[in-house]
Amino acid sequence: MMTHEHALRDVSLARQPVWYLPHGGGPCFFMDWNPPDAWDAMKRFLQGIPGQLPQRPKAIVCVSAHWIETSFGISSGEQPGLIYDYYGFPQHTYQLRYPASGAPWLAERMAALLDQAGIPAKQHPTRGFDHGMFIPLKVIFPEADVPVVQLSLLTGLDPEAHFQAGRALAPLRDEGVMIMGSGMSFHNMRGYGDPGFGPISDAFDAWLAITVEAEATLRAERLFHWEQAPAARLCHPPRAEEHLLPLMLIAGAARADHGQCVFTDRVMETTLSAFRFG
8 A cells, every 4th residue: 555655755756737627417427418418528528637647646635515524524434435415316326336445545644734734624534425526536537446535625615715725735746646626617506507697607717717827826816706706606606606615725736837727618508617737
């Protein structure tokens, strides 16, 4: 088993980029839709991510929109089960499997980095993998042969608190760890399928792209005040912005690295995007 000390000593490791990725609607990549090609472009994008990495990651940290704790939670079990936290989908989608192992060594390293930054965190040895993790990673690494640790969001959904946690975890990128935020750049459930939300999602998405591509200090300032963006609260209603908050942590982990929009598509009448740093 690889320890974090081994990772730290391995000077051959290339710095991993960090990602804010859409995880789609429930188990969308593993069922039929009408129209049948609704999620195809997003699925192809996710499938292409391994080819964009400098090398295969030793492990993955996944910040999921579907886990919120009063202090940052870290999954620390050796073989977490799955949490089917989506509702009303075909029965076969509750039989999906993703037997990726956990990485207790990485959970320890994450807890230590957060502690050094004065950020409280708690390890959760019995926490399973929710669909914000296993649905996109089942597409990206279908063999489930890369260990994964999930990281929760923080109650209150404060952008700066998540940004600072990302900064604390940034050293993992030089230790062979890929950090990904799993959410949705648009997440107003009433807006999906409504053509009137097309221009609304376009305005917010354009703001996000400009923000991500900005110089790091300006980028952080804009993200801290994301509610001032065009149509911000129509795209992420009050107290429901958990699908945007992984981006704040990812931006912190990016530090000064350049950011860019790497995927955009129109799905269910709304614009959805993905972003990469580094």
